[in-house]
Amino acid sequence: MSDPNSSSSQVAQPNLSASAVLGLRNQGDAEWVRLRGLQFSALAGQTFHRVYAHAVMAVLVAQLYFEHISLVWLVGWVAALALINFRGTRFDRSLANTDRRALQPTEFFQQTINSVVSGMLWSVPILFFAPLGSAGDLAALLLILAMLTLGSITFYSAAPAAVASLTALVGLATATHLIIFEMWFLAVCSGFFTVTALLGTITVCRTFLKARLAECNLAEKEEVVSLLLREFEENEADWLWEIDTNRKLRSISPRFAFALGYRQEEAEGKPLMELISSKNCKPSDYAPSLRELAGRLKHRENFSNLLVHVTINGDERWWELSGTPMRDDRDRFVGFRGVGSDVTEQRESSEKIAYLARYDTLTSLPNRLQLHEALGDALSYAAQWRTRCALMMVDLDRFKAVNDSLGHMTGDKLLAQVSSRLQSILGKDQMCGRLGGDEFAIVIRDASNSDRIEDIARKVIATLSEPYEVDQHTLYVGASVGSAYGPRDGDTVEELMRNADLALYRAKDTGGGAHCRFEPALHASAEERRRLEASLRQAILSDEFVLHYQPVVDARSEKIVSFEALVRWNSPEHGFVSPGKFIPLAEDTRLIVPIGRWVLQQACMEARAWPEHVKVNVNVSPEQLLEPHFHEEVIEALATSGLRPERLEVEVTESIFVRDATTARNSLEQIMALGCSVALDDFGTGYSSLGYLRTLRFSTIKVDRSFVQGAAQKSNESLAIINAVVAMAKSLDMTTTAEGVETPEEAELIRNLGCDKIQGFYFGRPMVKEDARRLFKRHTRQLKAG
Known part of the structure; x- marks a missing residue:
């Protein structure tokens, strides 16, 4: 059999059929190994009752037939019974740890054989002693055997196969004796009693086994919860907290005291809100998250993963708190209990990730994503107020020559200076961002004055065409600008960007250093270029x-x-x-x-x-x-x-x-x-x-x-x-x-x-x-x- 510890931490209750309870059917997996182990581990606690019952019943039988049976036979029978019980007791106690190890098949077989031998010894009185006694002695013996059977079922339920073997052997011997002496009615009653006892054995043992399963699972759950709580408490970032009806701390844990910046005894009994807010801060001046926490505590409401901005000894932190109100056995509110963790670093990381998702790392300008959002807002604003917005695409001239001759590091420094110049010339309701490479875009929310767009384009070209000083190099680049108006030249972000890009291509084709507005004819040129490219590819093949x-x-x-x-x-x-x-x-x-x-x-x-x-x-x-x-x-x-x-x-x-x-x-x-x-x-x-x-x-x-x-x-x-x-x-x-x-x-x-x-x-x-x-x-x- 495999190690039971390899099974899951929780033992599911399988289908406990009669053969499964008796151990006659074994599926061979770790769960069934654990099932047998749970049964036999309880034998050590039940063996005393078994030995005591066998001893009392043996004394009664010996006294009953003392005058009818030779003393040698009685002593020999009692000694054999004592020997098999002594041996069984020692063996049962060796099985006390089977709930933590694998039960071997030989152990199961040996334990069952002990009970079979014990049943055969208890068959001796009914088969060999009873014929020598009176009818009254027979009645007393049947009563003793019935008590032994019922006692085994009651007090030896951890070994159903053993109990069933003992019951079957004693019942068979009793029926045989009654049939031999033609006591037909008693034989039938004995058979009915034996069958009932066997069914009772299975029922009682099944109930016992289920109880052991439930007890084991409960113990394992308690152990897991204890382990989780211990690990939770020992973790540097997480802690348990508890407050009373006045929202004062009680039963404070060392980790929570450390998070509050106090020793454990100093923090005990102090108001929670006072410790996590700014000094001398009134409830009306709390941060929104603190006000929400105070409101939940006041109204005794559950809360989970509540992000709270706290101030600990002047240091601003972010905590994530969960709590639930506690009630006593009379359903009276007695305070709050919950868990918490310091998520300041995680929040800063999240903010950094959010920044990187929306800003260009080289120039610190808004990236393509944020430009898309800004242009979408500008289009919505223009549609709502029946005005116009504009998008300007800016591409540097001769920038590639800088990268090729001086390297990409110099080119990156040049781009940083370009972004600074662009930011310096833009005004309110204008956003400049980097699309990638040496291409920039400017979103203008209010473009109702077309002359204003021309002025901005001229200013961009003139400003970006001035010389740059980068690593002791004087560099010259120019700029080309293409513009498109929304919603006239496009009522979606994608359409407007495409049209502004077409205008930029026209400006580049003219030699650069120019501004071109989008015209519908540019679409025809772009479509012609696309068709010409497709034909050119086909021309190579044809x-x-x-x-x-x-x-x-x-x-x-x-x-x-x-x-x-x-x-x-x-x-x-x-x-x-x-x-x-x-x-x-x-x-x-x-x-x-x-x-x-x-x-x-x-x-x-x-x-x-x-x-x-x-x-x-x-x-x-x-x-x-x-x-x-x-x-x-x-x-x-x-x-x-x-x-x-x-x-x-x-x-x-x-x-x-x-x-x-x-x-x-x-x-x-x-x-x-x-x-x-x-x-x-x-x-x-x-x-x-x-x-x-x-x-x-x-x-x-x-x-x-x-x-x-x-x-x-x-x-x-x-x-x-x-x-x-x-x-x-x-x-x-x-x-x-x-x-x-x-x-x-x-x-x-x-x-x-x-x-x-x-x-x-x-x-x-x-x-x-x-x-x-x-x-x-x-x-x-x-x-x-x-």
């Missing part, structure tokens, strides 16, 4: 792109030295889509990566059909260069097409060095190591820095078409820039390519300025691959004709 090639010629001989591969998209849904429209979208959505991979592969394949001296120029987006395995894509394109690496020139813009200069440089160095050349496109129009010209060996610097057009218009600045670029390129052993040459005059000017190569409409527009091949054929025919 092979809707085509490459055009624009020639690049030698400035002196005007021979073709390379072609620049330019991707074009003719959408079945949108028609011809300008590269200036879908390329930025592809870069925003990172679709430029698979598009660029396709362009690289197709351009290399086509270049294999050109003369060996002609290169192919492929534009590579910053998004592609940031891919960790971009150089492997170049290797794959060269290997698949069979194009020599020297015939591939990768064109990049200066913007690659703004995002992640290290990754971009590593990618380009790996490409150069293959033998490919790298051209720097649009030089001078972006974030120009001569640093990367020193660290990377570009093969070509391309002069932007804006400088070419400026030089053609006699712009001294453009002429100076081109001259400087040409001189620098020669000193660094690089070539120069002038873009956007459209007239003979521009071509002659570029030649005179010293550029090595020319690209533009004058020498050829972007063309399909078949037209590009025909150029080579025409050139070959001209050579043959010459």
Whole structure:
């Protein structure tokens, strides 16, 4: 059997059938083991009554047949009975601890065998002594055996199997004797008595066992309650309290006295409210929670988990109290008793959590959640009073460059200064919060004056555009603002925020540093962008792109030295889509990566059909260069097409060095190591820095078409820039390519300025691959004709 202590702390009362009571059925689980243990643990207390009853009855039987039975037989019978009772007594006492341990099957069997042997010994008088006595002696013997049976049932109920064995054996012996001597009526009565006694044994033993179960469960409950109370009292934060009818403390526990800041004997008998309120504080001046506590005590009402703001020796704390009125046996009110705990730390933690849930930890501004709530209130107010509210979305310009160049810690300090400036310019009924990253929002409750919104936007842009001093760095960022009015531009929080965001995108698209109001047309633009993005994704799968090639010629001989591969998209849904429209979208959505991979592969394949001296120029987006395995894509394109690496020139813009200069440089160095050349496109129009010209060996610097057009218009600045670029390129052993040459005059000017190569409409527009091949054929025919 398993250890009973492994069972639950409470023993449920199972279905106590007759076989279960007698121990003839055992389910083998811990509860039934406990059941047997509860039975047999009570035997030690009942064994005295059993021995006493057996001794008295044995003496009576011996006296009854003293004159009829040999003394040797009587003494032997009494001695055997005494021996089995002595042995049984010792064994019963060894079972006193079975309520705390497992009762072994051998112990149950041995205890039952003792009773069987005892029953067999008590069968001797009726079977062997009674025939030698008179009828009166028989009647007296039957009475003695009946008394023994009833006594066993009454005083030995802890061992139902033993009692049943004794009763059955004695009853069987009695019936046998009466039948032998043809006392049929008495035999029937004896049998009826035996059956009744057996049923009584089961009933009495079942009642006893249930009482033992209830007693055990009650004891365990009392032990658990005592343990819980002891642990509760010993806990540093919890205590018991009690007051009398005058609300004075009584039976104060040490822990509660400590919570009150007094010694136990000092706090005894003092008014509770006086000890937990401010010094000389009148009841009318109590804090709301203290007034509620005083009211509950006055009206003798139960209260549970009442949060009370108390003052203990000048120190403000928060207590959680529960109490119930006490009444005596005559139902008279005698005071209150309850439990309490100091929840100051928990409350402070809860307040901190609530703060973190509604405020941004970096800037201490309201976060998105609180902004949502404030905007919802503003919309409700505008709907109620038929006025307008407004939402302004603010996004910092050039903030990413700060993070990329100086790190996120510097960026966080900059954001903290931005939030301080925003708070300083806002007035009443205006809330500024941080949505995330470098994006902020301003909720304006009353926006009935549209000029006021314009003034706030201008002030925000001007204030945030002033220089910042962060860690000995002077930083410059700007701001773009988009605004939407409620309920005109949206009658829900989500709609208004979406529309203000659309206006912000328009402000960013214009170059930043501007304020744009929401217009319904922006929805159409956003929807067009969404549809265009969906079509662009489908275009990649449907092979809707085509490459055009624009020639690049030698400035002196005007021979073709390379072609620049330019991707074009003719959408079945949108028609011809300008590269200036879908390329930025592809870069925003990172679709430029698979598009660029396709362009690289197709351009290399086509270049294999050109003369060996002609290169192919492929534009590579910053998004592609940031891919960790971009150089492997170049290797794959060269290997698949069979194009020599020297015939591939990768064109990049200066913007690659703004995002992640290290990754971009590593990618380009790996490409150069293959033998490919790298051209720097649009030089001078972006974030120009001569640093990367020193660290990377570009093969070509391309002069932007804006400088070419400026030089053609006699712009001294453009002429100076081109001259400087040409001189620098020669000193660094690089070539120069002038873009956007459209007239003979521009071509002659570029030649005179010293550029090595020319690209533009004058020498050829972007063309399909078949037209590009025909150029080579025409050139070959001209050579043959010459």
